[in-house]
Amino acid sequence: MPISFEVRDTDLMGRLGLLRVGGLSVETPCLVPVVHPVVHDIPLSKYREMGFGAVMTNSFIAYRRRKEEALEKGLHNILGFDGVIMTDSGGYQVLRYGKLDITPMMIGEFQSAIGSDLAVTLDQPTGYSLSREYATETMKVSLNGARETIEKLRGSRTTWVGPIQGGLFPDIVARSSKSLLAAGFEMLALGSPVELMDNYRFAELVKMIVAAKKSIPFSMPLHLFGAGHPLTLPLSVALGCDTFDSASYILFAKQGRYMTERGTLVLEQMTYLPCSCPVCNATSKNDLILMDSSERMKRLALHNLYILRQDVLRCREAISEGRLWDLVEERATAHPRGWSAFEEMARNSELLVAGTRFMKERGLMVRSPLDEGRPELGLVRVHLAPLMKRRGRRAILVRVGAEKPLRTVASYQEASRKQKEDVADVYKLHPFLGPYPAELELVYPFSQTVTDHEAGQEDVRRAVTHLRAMGYETVLVVGDVGSGVRSRRRSRSRGPSPSARVP
Numbered sequence: 341m342p343i344s345f346e347v348r349d350t351d352l353m354g355r356l357g358l359l360r361v362g363g364l365s366v367e368t369p370c371l372v373p374v375v376h377p378v379v380h381d382i383p384l385s386k387y388r389e390m391g392f393g394a395v396m397t398n399s400f401i402a403y404r405r406r407k408e409e410a411l412e413k414g415l416h417n418i419l420g421f422d423g424v425i426m427t428d429s430g431g432y433q434v435l436r437y438g439k440l441d442i443t444p445m446m447i448g449e450f451q452s453a454i455g456s457d458l459a460v461t462l463d464q465p466t467g468y469s470l471s472r473e474y475a476t477e478t479m480k481v482s483l484n485g486a487r488e489t490i491e492k493l494r495g496s497r498t499t500w501v502g503p504i505q506g507g508l509f510p511d512i513v514a515r516s517s518k519s520l521l522a523a524g525f526e527m528l529a530l531g532s533p534v535e536l537m538d539n540y541r542f543a544e545l546v547k548m549i550v551a552a553k554k555s556i557p558f559s560m561p562l563h564l565f566g567a568g569h570p571l572t573l574p575l576s577v578a579l580g581c582d583t584f585d586s587a588s589y590i591l592f593a594k595q596g597r598y599m600t601e602r603g604t605l606v607l608e609q610m611t612y613l614p615c616s617c618p619v620c621n622a623t624s625k626n627d628l629i630l631m632d633s634s635e636r637m638k639r640l641a642l643h644n645l646y647i648l649r650q651d652v653l654r655c656r657e658a659i660s661e662g663r664l665w666d667l668v669e670e671r672a673t674a675h676p677r678g679w680s681a682f683e684e685m686a687r688n689s690e691l692l693v694a695g696t697r698f699m700k701e702r703g704l705m706v707r708s709p710l711d712e713g714r715p716e717l718g719l720v721r722v723h724l725a726p727l728m729k730r731r732g733r734r735a736i737l738v739r740v741g742a743e744k745p746l747r748t749v750a751s752y753q754e755a756s757r758k759q760k761e762d763v764a765d766v767y768k769l770h771p772f773l774g775p776y777p778a779e780l781e782l783v784y785p786f787s788q789t790v791t792d793h794e795a796g797q798e799d800v801r802r803a804v805t806h807l808r809a810m811g812y813e814t815v816l817v818v819g820d821v822g823s824g825v826r827s828r829r830r831s832r833s834r835g836p837s838p839s840a841r842v843p
């Protein structure tokens with residue numbers, strides 16, 4: 341069955357998309373809650389009502405426990421869900437319990453026969469293994485199963501999803517991704533992040549996603565297994581993952597854990613329920629503690645689902661507004677390991693440029709040294725370089741924020757005329773981009789950079805060196821020179837006042 345993925349908007353590597361499979365469609369980024377094929381603590385109609393367009397279930401468990409019924413009625417009917425159903429193949433069971441007495445073709449044919457819309461071929465997850473040999477072996481086993489399944493079942497209505505393995509070894513992840521692409525898969529799923537998440541190794545998660553993304557086309561949809569952790573959802577979206585399955589909402593609920601956007605809390609240790617979802621509006625922390633344990637678990641699971649749903653919507657809005665970087669950074673402050681992951685993402689700024697718009701409607705926030713590596717600034721640097729051309733013999737460098745836009749150019753040139761000097765090329769000084777032609781002042785993001793960093797003496801010195809290297813005979817620096825340190829002091833507005841002349 342054909343799959344289509346329409347990318348409607350992008351920011352960093354993240355995208356707003358519409359994924360169409362099996363005659364159904366779902367908006368992305370999309371959280372795909374994991375539901376048990378037999379036991380439903382929350383009725384499936386509730387997921388639909390909450391806005392989840394897709395769910396994931398385990399075809400291996402369905403094969404073991406509901407095989408005949410599933411074959412007779414079909415997966416959508418036995419689950420009572422008319423949205424997209426994605427099926428996992430049993431790889432997770434392999435990770436937990438070792439080898440299964442099932443082959444990729446057996447589970448592949450079953451997934452197809454019960455009407456799975458998106459089916460992952462049987463894989464052997466690498467997990468958290470530090471052994472290169474084991475990572476290579478699991479990647480090869482998963483790849484062989486994937487190739488066999490797609491070759492023999494390509495014509496079925498099910499869309500096959502290729503499982504990327506390789507775990508902590510980026511080169512093996514890359515090889516896995518490229519091989520699956522060559523085998524004809526049109527959607528891939530990145531395996532093994534669950535143990536990384538459980539151990540808060542978020543920076544490794546970033547490396548793994550980056551390795552996969554560098555090996556596949558930008559437009560290809562990518563699923564991330566087991567990634568429903570509020571600390572990493574915006575990060576994974578920013579790195580270009582489109583769908584995420586997670587059982588975290590129910591697993592945390594079983595442990596009495598209450599999700600917030602900045603991590604989980606133990607219900608018993610809480611005083612309030614800091615949320616306004618329908619569950620939290622209708623009950624109090626004490627009510628929850630006193631109620632029957634299975635009812636408490638269901639309510640906690642529902643609350644957790646609302647939190648995840650809200651987080652996905654927040655990611656979509658951030659892409660739409662072009663401020664996904666800010667959302668990732670804000671979330672990274674919730675945990676030191678989150679910050680390490682953000683640093684790792686920032687190191688891959690060149691990759692993030694792919695989906696970053698050149699013009700944005702909102703100001704560009706630069707509040708930390710890492711923000712100076714934002715892809716928006718990288719994009720501007722590339723476009724600015726060819727515009728830095730000398731037209732005259734003299735340059736005037738105006739400190740950033742010293743004057744109102746445009747008027748600056750005219751007034752400084754008038755000052756030159758009064759001094760009976762040649763009209764000079766006027767540059768302004770951006771605290772992070774350095775000198776730029778003053779005519780660009782209204783172009784994003786020169787005057788739309790929001791920061792409390794003032795260009796200081798060192799910035800001016802570097803800018804003058806730059807302009808002299810362009811061949812200017814004299815460089816006149818005008819306006820106040822800032823302290824060069826972060827400060828909340830507002831800049832004073834001043835008229836043209838040549839303050840330093842560099843011969």
Ligand SMILES: [Zn+2]
Nearest residue numbers: 615617620643
């Ligand atoms: Zn709530």
